[in-house]
Amino acid sequence: xxxxxxDFCKAENATQGVINAIEKMQSGDTLFFEKNEYHFYKDxxxxxxxxxxxxxxxxxxxxxxxxxxxKKENITIDGGGSVFVIHGDMCAFxxxxxxxxxxxxxxxxxxSPTNFELTVLKKTARKIVYSIPKNSSYSVKFNQVKFFExxxxxxxxxxxxxNNNECYCNVIHRGNEVFRTILSPLKTAYSVKKTGDNQIxxxxxxxxxxxxxxxxxxxxxxxxxxxxxxxxECKNVSSENITVNYMHGFGWLSQMxxxxxxxxxxxxxxxxxxxxxxxxxxHICGCKGxxxxxxxxxxxxxxxxxxxxxxxxxxxxxxxxxxxxxxxVHKQQGGYSAFYKGDKVKLYYVNNLxxxxxxFTVKSASDNINxxxxxxxxxxxxxxxxxxSVVIENITxxxxxxISNCLFKAIPTRGILCTTDRPxxxxxxxxxxxxxxxxxxxxxxxxxxxxxxxxxxxxxKNKFSQTNPVVLEPICxxxxxxxxxxxxxxxxxxxxx
Numbered sequence: 001x002x003x004x005x006x007d008f009c010k011a012e013n014a015t016q017g018v019i020n021a022i023e024k025m026q027s028g029d030t031l032f033f034e035k036n037e038y039h040f041y042k043d044x045x046x047x048x049x050x051x052x053x054x055x056x057x058x059x060x061x062x063x064x065x066x067x068x069x070x071k072k073e074n075i076t077i078d079g080g081g082s083v084f085v086i087h088g089d090m091c092a093f094x095x096x097x098x099x100x101x102x103x104x105x106x107x108x109x110x111x112s113p114t115n116f117e118l119t120v121l122k123k124t125a126r127k128i129v130y131s132i133p134k135n136s137s138y139s140v141k142f143n144q145v146k147f148f149e150x151x152x153x154x155x156x157x158x159x160x161x162x163n164n165n166e167c168y169c170n171v172i173h174r175g176n177e178v179f180r181t182i183l184s185p186l187k188t189a190y191s192v193k194k195t196g197d198n199q200i201x202x203x204x205x206x207x208x209x210x211x212x213x214x215x216x217x218x219x220x221x222x223x224x225x226x227x228x229x230x231x232x233e234c235k236n237v238s239s240e241n242i243t244v245n246y247m248h249g250f251g252w253l254s255q256m257x258x259x260x261x262x263x264x265x266x267x268x269x270x271x272x273x274x275x276x277x278x279x280x281x282x283h284i285c286g287c288k289g290x291x292x293x294x295x296x297x298x299x300x301x302x303x304x305x306x307x308x309x310x311x312x313x314x315x316x317x318x319x320x321x322x323x324x325x326x327x328x329v330h331k332q333q334g335g336y337s338a339f340y341k342g343d344k345v346k347l348y349y350v351n352n353l354x355x356x357x358x359x360f361t362v363k364s365a366s367d368n369i370n371x372x373x374x375x376x377x378x379x380x381x382x383x384x385x386x387x388x389s390v391v392i393e394n395i396t397x398x399x400x401x402x403i404s405n406c407l408f409k410a411i412p413t414r415g416i417l418c419t420t421d422r423p424x425x426x427x428x429x430x431x432x433x434x435x436x437x438x439x440x441x442x443x444x445x446x447x448x449x450x451x452x453x454x455x456x457x458x459x460x461k462n463k464f465s466q467t468n469p470v471v472l473e474p475i476c477x478x479x480x481x482x483x484x485x486x487x488x489x490x491x492x493x494x495x496x497x
Contacts, residue, residue: 001029011036015044018067030076033106040066042088043153050096051335051369052227053285053311055250058335060225064090072098079106086110088149088158089248094230095237104240108229112136112149113246114159115275115302118185119215121199128210129201130185133272140194145186161220163187168222171302173215173274176410176433178300183208185216215274219302224332227253228277232336235259244277245270251280251301255336256397259289266297277301284308284399286338291399299409307417308401310451311338312391312444314350316373322363323377324385326392330449334372339365343396346452350391350445353480355453356383359395393451395421404428414440421455430463432496438462438469443484446475454485460492467495
């Protein structure tokens, strides 16, 4: 059955109508959007206490969603070429505990992106004049700039950020050269005044070393409160022909899912804006089955193009010969179930990432979400382990990855990060103007706790921009063993810059 969205809402405020339409959908249904620009407002959106990895979810556990699909099977969302305009600092699109989904033919655009962009118009010895995109609301008072987006319904702010006090990592966009900087347009200015509808003038004792034409993008790094698109505990999700102009809070996050495909997904900014994502574009944590990313375009995000990994949890206490307590360590991890009955796991020493003998089977998992811990009982006997001496990886939730025919351009960090022990291929991709390795293979049990060892990967027929395009860098407490990564083949690639 085809449900036409025009039967449920008007395009100028589609939020509640889309909620009603999705609630009505049954297996086999398609929700079709007649081509238009549909507006979604945080005032009418759904909110849930959902934790998202790699965000500050325990600081901001309540999330708001413009479009939310929960516990649905065999449905299609066909945007018909429409643009979904998001008003407010919320997640644009989410699917939770759903299966056999097709999402296609739409653009995600934020009315007022939450990376705050200032473009250098004029520069003198002590003064810089910046322009600000017209959709970005701001005020200047007492030499302080406040960025905000206001609800047209309540008159209250969806968000308010003063100067860039929550930003510790800015990004300069200089044509196709995009790079991080500690320099700030606002922090060292002793005088700030508004000189036009979309202009401010800053005076400095020593001005930051920006060039005329530079766009300096500032994000609220100290609080990633959400992500832009979100899949959680979903199976068989196909995303096709989707353009993302911006994503709030993080990026397109998938956690604990099975079988994901991304076909013809374009991440590119719109209009006056220079930033396509608050952080990463596609971020995949703890997924299984197959992850296919083909014919996609990644440009001008604030962080990596693609990041695929698992999560290391650290041993806190061995309770018995078959039971132990493990913890998410990094402050931006946790809040979800990372193990299920029947899953296979491996253990590694934190000092050197040496793999312990044996594969262990989860008999039961008891999560304490607020404490970011889980008690795991295994079918097999564990060795005697010291507290905090090992980390655990759920190898069942390691995907087979294929990344092909993609273009990565003007990115301040890496093009692809990928760690998985399943047979995987990265081929026929083009990398241009990246500031860090084109492909980065880590396995980290010391900083981000992003697992795991990469065992069977082929990297071929790519065009690289770096002189050292593929970097293998496992990270642990001391020195890693030599065989953290194995059977990685790199061949038939071309350097173009």
